[in-house]
Amino acid sequence: MSEQAPASKKARLDPEASRQYSEHQYLRELAEWVIRAGGYISDKLELYKDEKNGFSARIASGDAGESGSIGEGPLTLVSCPTSLVFSLASPSPSFPSSFLECPSLSTHAKACFHLSQHLLLKERGQFWPYIRLLPETFDTPLYFSDDEMERLAGTNLGAGDVALRKHLWMEEWEAGRKLLGEDGNAESARDYTWELYLRAATIYTSRSFPSKLVGIGATIFTDKNSSILDGADFPVLIPLVDLLNHKPNTKIIWEPTSTSFSLRTPENLVAGSQVFNNYGPKGNEELLMGYGFAIPENPTDSLAMKFTISPRGQAAEIWEQRKLKQAWKEVFHLTKSADVDQEKGPTPALEEDWPEAFIDLFRILVANESEIDDLENGDPNATPVSIRNELAVALGLKAAINQKLVSLRNYDLSMTSPATSYRERIADIYRKGQEDIVVSKIKKLNSFLESYARDSVLGLSQYLEDNADLAQRLDRCPIPVEEIEGEDGPFYEEIVAKQELVFIIALLRESLNIERTDNHSSGSQTFWNAFVSALYNTPGMSFDDFAKLNDILDDESEGIYGAIADYCNSVDEGHTQGFISQEVNSLHISWAWGLVRTKCISIGEETFLTL
Ligand SMILES: C[S@@+](CC[C@H](N)C(=O)[O-])C[C@H]1O[C@@H](n2cnc3c(N)ncnc32)[C@H](O)[C@@H]1O
Structure with missing residues (x-):
């Protein structure tokens, strides 16, 4: 009942x-x-x-x-x-209206000075039965010693968030104190110390409610009968209600x-x-920073990821047109990924595990020229942009999140010097939660890469392994070089990177000789079947289509393409008719090289051709 x-x-x-x-x-x-x-x-x-x-x-x-x-x-x-x-809407015994109405002083600063005033008033203030129970000190990182701060190195809080908050609050405190002093209250302004301001500000972060949420009116009339705070949200303290823990x-x-x-x-x-309250789905970073505690295995934990890069040029124009740009934030909160499903079903989309807008911007950032052209000339909101692009996104995310893991682990002291104080313990709980999220994300990305790449990607080393004769012939014939003018005289550079060359040859061998399409390299039949069929089903992509539009090459390209074509023919010496049933010419190279640049992606030492 x-x-x-x-x-x-x-x-x-x-x-x-x-x-x-x-x-x-x-x-x-x-x-x-x-x-x-x-x-x-x-x-x-x-x-x-x-x-x-x-x-x-x-x-x-x-x-x-x-x-x-x-x-x-x-x-x-x-x-x-x-x-x-208790809030700015409660009577303030003695602040002048010039202070409360000052537009350059933030509402937060006014609220902190107002609470500080009551902390100083003690039993002379009307809220004393409540005020005297408020904590004197806290376990938030702003109260940590330098040694204790070391326990946070490598985390977001250690990387500057704590220092930034301290800086902002100090600026507010200095501005407020100056204002109080200007009003002829120099003596009393001295009572408003930094320690008092920090205490008031932390009382607010650790136990206040937002005024709008609790429906407290935001119009306050000062002694001049003018209203301040119209429409502003400010922190309020609710005696008794705020006694419940989270x-x-x-x-x-x-x-x-x-x-x-x-x-x-x-x-x-x-x-x-x-009996507990629920402060909301807060992660340990927010709990530690605002409240001074952290929860082991916190089910609502999250990892804040800031994005500071933005697209440029054509990519920026595409980004402007992407619908998900509306959902863009500067900071995204990543949550722990569910365990990887052992029974491999269809590959889950990246946005099932990551914030959609975050993935979307990544797609634009890693798009190559041809992908940007496709978006510009087709549907600017197309997803996925291409298989190559999706893999580049997954790899980019993995690299970014891996960096987080490295820094979280590099500074982890929990094994070498176990925590001996409450503050050290909560710092370790926070770090462990961040690490758990990162590890779960990497696992999920690996599983994505594995299943996404299973039939849609061909690795260079795999191709050479499947075609040992080609690998041997390539080793015997060094790639031709060109002379380049450098500051210290001329130097020599291979005219094409080996990875690109192998895939140029692979494309010519596997795709051009259309009659042989059902006789692809052993081991990668499925890939080549799909690749060739995609090539011939996309207008403008097949060699025949390309040749119709590009029968003349400019002189400069002609030189390099011709040299690569000669090289391909020499590598194939003795295997006449075994290559593409004809001599390779510079137009073949121009076509294949363009495709390689559009469809290849490098991951560490390895290069992959994608569908
Ligand atoms: C809203 S107050 C709750 C009342 C508080 N215990 C007090 O003594 O006034 C929030 C503070 O309580 C403590 N707290 C709340 N939930 C907690 C939890 N689950 N574990 C540890 N401390 C908690 C933290 O010190 C936090 O800053």
Whole structure:
């Protein structure tokens, strides 16, 4: 049965009776203060101080039914009246309107100074029963010593995010203090120390709610009766409600009304167990940075990936037309990939495991000239762009994420010097979570590359292995060189890279002699069948189509193409008619070389021809 939200009459408890809510005097007084103002705490709830997680709430053990559970939900756990919600909308005892209205001072800075004021006021402030329970210090990285920061090296937080936040907050603090001093409050401005500002700012990151979410009005009238904060979102503190700790995936109902904010649970809680809130699907990076804790095996963990490269030239024009550009963000949060399915089904698309817009930009960034031309002249939103392109995306992602893994592992101290403090432990938990995500992503990419590449890619070494006679002949005939003018005199360079040359010859052998298409190199029959059929089914791609349009080559190309053609013929010496049933000429080379450049991709030492 659902419990009704408390009537104010019922809520006005005798302070004696409210003792049951806690054995801790300040917690008890906090409860009395909230209840007196019209708030509520379920009488099934007990507030206590947990050595590990600070103040917490649990179901009182006296409330166990026979099964140990407290009956059916939803149950209102706690409720705080709007009059006790602390925010910039609560009266500020003495800040001048010039301070609160200053357009160059951020809302965040104003909120931090406002809270600092109440921290300084102590018992003279109207929120004292709440303020005195707020933590003095935190385990967020801004409180870490240099040694403790070393534990974060190689992670996003170690790489500058912490330093950046400190810098931003310090700038806000300096600006606010200057403003206070200018108003003739130089003496009191000195009370607003950096330590106090840091404490106030961290109280907000670790326990505030956004004003818009809880429906707190954003219009404040200052002493000049002008309004500030119109439409702005600002952090609010909700006494009592903010005592609950976080547990991922906890079912909890946040219930804002015009007069109160309540937490209700639909779960059937067990007597003696801690009652949790759910701060949202936060990863350990956010929990550590904002709250000073991290959760082992956090099911809502994520890895933030920033993208700082942007496409240029034609690629930038294509990107402008891509629909997914709308979903572009500067930072993407990657989550852990599901385990690779052992039974290989159809190859999953990359966007099933990665943010779509992230994959889409990558496709444009790695597109080669011919792919960009295809997008420009065809559908600019085509996906996948080509098999070559999709493989290049997967490989690019693997290289980028592998870099993360290297830096996470390079600085990992957890094996050589096990954590001895809480801060070191949470830093290690955070690093381990980041590493788990990266490893799962690499596994998934490997499986993608394996299945995607199975029949759509041919490796150079595989081809040479299948054609040992060609490999031997190539070794016997060195590739011709050309003379190049350098700063220190002329030097010599092979006219074509060996990988390209092998694939030029392969293309001529396997594709040109169309009558022999069912007699491809052993071992790669499936690939060549698919390749040749794609070639002859795409207008303009076959040699015949190409020759019709390009019967004359310019002189410069003619020289190099002719030299490569001579080389091919010499490699094939003694095997007349075994090559392409005719002499290879420069037009053949021009066609095959163009195809190789469009369809090949290099991965480390290996080069692949793709469908
Ligand atoms: C909204 S407050 C919760 C009340 C808090 N325990 C207190 O003492 O006031 C958030 C803070 O509680 C602690 N906390 C919350 N959930 C936690 C968890 N699952 N593990 C460790 N600490 C937690 C962290 O110190 C965090 O900054």
